[in-house]
Amino acid sequence: MSKSTILFIIFILIAIFIVGCATTFKLSPVIENYSGNNIEKLFFEGNEVAWVKSKDRDIMIYGIKTGGNIVLHVLFNNRSDKNINVIPESISVVGINEYDEKVSLKVYSAEEYLKKMRNTQMLALVLQATGNAMSSMNSGRSTTTTNTNTYVSGNVGGNSFYGTGNSTSTSTTYDPSKQAEINRRNQEQLERNAKQYRKQYAATKQGLLKKTTLFPNYYIEGNVMVKYERAMKYIVKIPFGNETFTLEFKPVMY
Secondary structure, eight states, X not given: OOHHHHHHHHHHHXXXXXXXXXXXXXXXXXXXXXXXXXXXXXXXXXXXXXXXXXXXXXXXXXXXXXXXXXXXXXXXXXOXXXXXXXXXXXXXXXXXXXXXXXXXXXXXXXXXXXXXXXXXXXXXXXXXXXXXXXHHHSTTEEEEEEEEEEEEEEEETTEEEEEEEEEEEEEEEEOHHHHHHHHHHHHHHHHHHHHHHHHHXXXXXXXXXXXXXXXXXXXXXXXXXXXXXXXXXXXXXXXXXXXXXXXXXXXXXX
């Protein structure tokens, strides 16, 4: 098995690992507009990968939409005899709609995306804690309302009379053990969510591609997060040292 084949298999396995269950489309590379043998479309279990090569370097890229983002999984392979700096946020993505209008998509650095993710998670936990506090305010308290009807009759001086009346009373009881149980369940749920968020954050941080100096005969790969904008096609430009690879993708629903 060649080194290039092994590289491709490793790339695919990691790319498949990061795909979330909320995927709505994949990016299909359009290679018909390129001449020569410098680009290939590779397939693995229905997923499409663009492999672009030059004299001494190549890239692989795999794209999906998940949630409100497009995830670009990019591999940089340095076959030259010089160091090359890889700067993921220098990648540019332009969406083109059916009216041929262009929109530049936000490409996050690893630090930007992690900060955004952390803020979103913290907001969710604060809202959950606030909801828990409101729900526990009346927990342990029970209110009982009693209606009492009174009937009166009699005879005075040979005259009979009768009458009715009613009254309402309300009583409130407090059970501290019930409130403590609800507070305990709420706290446990909050801690479970916080733990889940920490795991998601750690996994995302590990998978994101960060600024790296790539030494000769080394490669690096990871995820680049792009804010989703609807488009009929996407033009992705990937600087790699003194070269820029330009690729066209179209969204494919499934």
